[in-house]
Amino acid sequence: MTSTGYDDLRHLVPQVVAVVTRRCGDFDAAEDAVQEALVEAVRAWPERGVPEAPRGWLVSTAMRRLIDARRSEAARARRERADLLREPPDPQPTAVDDSLEVLLLCCHPKLTPTSAVALTLRAVGGLTTAEIARAYLVPERTMAQRISRAKATIRGEPLALDGSLDGRVGPALTVLYLLFNEGYVASAGDRLQRVDLCLEAIRLARRAHAALPRHAELTGLLALMLLLDARRPARVDGRGALVPLDEQDRSLWDPDRILEGTRLLDAAIGSGSVGPYQLQAAIAALHDRAASAADTDWAQIAALYGLLEQVTGSPVVTLNRAVAVAYAVGPADAQKVLDGVAGELADHPRLPAVQAHLLELSGDATGAAAAYELAAGLAANLAEHRHLAAKAAALRSAG
Numbered sequence: 001m002t003s004t005g006y007d008d009l010r011h012l013v014p015q016v017v018a019v020v021t022r023r024c025g026d027f028d029a030a031e032d033a034v035q036e037a038l039v040e041a042v043r044a045w046p047e048r049g050v051p052e053a054p055r056g057w058l059v060s061t062a063m064r065r066l067i068d069a070r071r072s073e074a075a076r077a078r079r080e081r082a083d084l085l086r087e088p089p090d091p092q093p094t095a096v097d098d099s100l101e102v103l104l105l106c107c108h109p110k111l112t113p114t115s116a117v118a119l120t121l122r123a124v125g126g127l128t129t130a131e132i133a134r135a136y137l138v139p140e141r142t143m144a145q146r147i148s149r150a151k152a153t154i155r156g157e158p159l160a161l162d163g164s165l166d167g168r169v170g171p172a173l174t175v176l177y178l179l180f181n182e183g184y185v186a187s188a189g190d191r192l193q194r195v196d197l198c199l200e201a202i203r204l205a206r207r208a209h210a211a212l213p214r215h216a217e218l219t220g221l222l223a224l225m226l227l228l229d230a231r232r233p234a235r236v237d238g239r240g241a242l243v244p245l246d247e248q249d250r251s252l253w254d255p256d257r258i259l260e261g262t263r264l265l266d267a268a269i270g271s272g273s274v275g276p277y278q279l280q281a282a283i284a285a286l287h288d289r290a291a292s293a294a295d296t297d298w299a300q301i302a303a304l305y306g307l308l309e310q311v312t313g314s315p316v317v318t319l320n321r322a323v324a325v326a327y328a329v330g331p332a333d334a335q336k337v338l339d340g341v342a343g344e345l346a347d348h349p350r351l352p353a354v355q356a357h358l359l360e361l362s363g364d365a366t367g368a369a370a371a372y373e374l375a376a377g378l379a380a381n382l383a384e385h386r387h388l389a390a391k392a393a394a395l396r397s398a399g
Contacts, residue, residue, distance in 0.1 A: 013126035192383035220278030223264035227284035230257035246293035349378035
């Protein structure tokens, strides 16, 4: 089976995890067994062909793995084997989608956001521990321990949606947002974006939105993802190099994504209190609606960033507001905004990158080049590093 074929199966993972969990009553053991079943599928299906009912095959294989594992527990082997082999008919592959239930379990409030993202990538996204470890640049053993601790933390928690739903939506939104961001700008590695993670976050957000269509912030988050992902074809050139927003070929942007995102945003605004995801989606919509970079309504974007800053208190939001102020008013006013957060982001590559941009707009090519070089040295993502270093080199050669 090709990697593409494996990727196509990932949408079945949470459904299989849910079925196996309900049968054995142990999410931890079920999730491990499903991962083993996926490995077996990758090994066996290229030779034998894809079965007519892939989900049923995965469920049966995972259950056999569970039985084999529990046979080693001699005191309980007979009772557990009898229980596990008493399998009810498997529902049709399209009859039940338990993605939301599994997602909410992985996003339990007891878990830290980092642990929740890792567990979601495995149990819902279908990624292997090795793939997740590579995404976060940590040893596989370290990631395996992190996931094991996360599963131990939620051991015994119910899978089915119940009265605790309200307490889980907030963490779920955070996890989906972090998952999308990791795909949109990879925290490390040689690629700017990981498309698979972006698409997985969008798929999960769609599933959650289908179950909770009137949740304003969830709607806003899905809108934000679509509006940002619409620019994906123009964000890198043919060599994989980063293309800044103001230099992108907007004819490559996906109009269907933009239309869907703006409609969702319009539905969300006014349906409840306006939160950070709706505000970010509104900013993204202003960029996407502009026919060119010159047509961008920077004054409105700066105002929206001001509201977002009040809601989140995030210094990174302040950096973005500084850029908007630079275009709406001027770099001198933007520098005043930047001065307020310089101490909080001393080691963040985005701070010298924004400072470099402001210096470039002010005409200080030498200062801008030095700041771009500093930002390049701090950037962990190789595509961002190359872009910032190239900016510095171009300014120095022009000077």
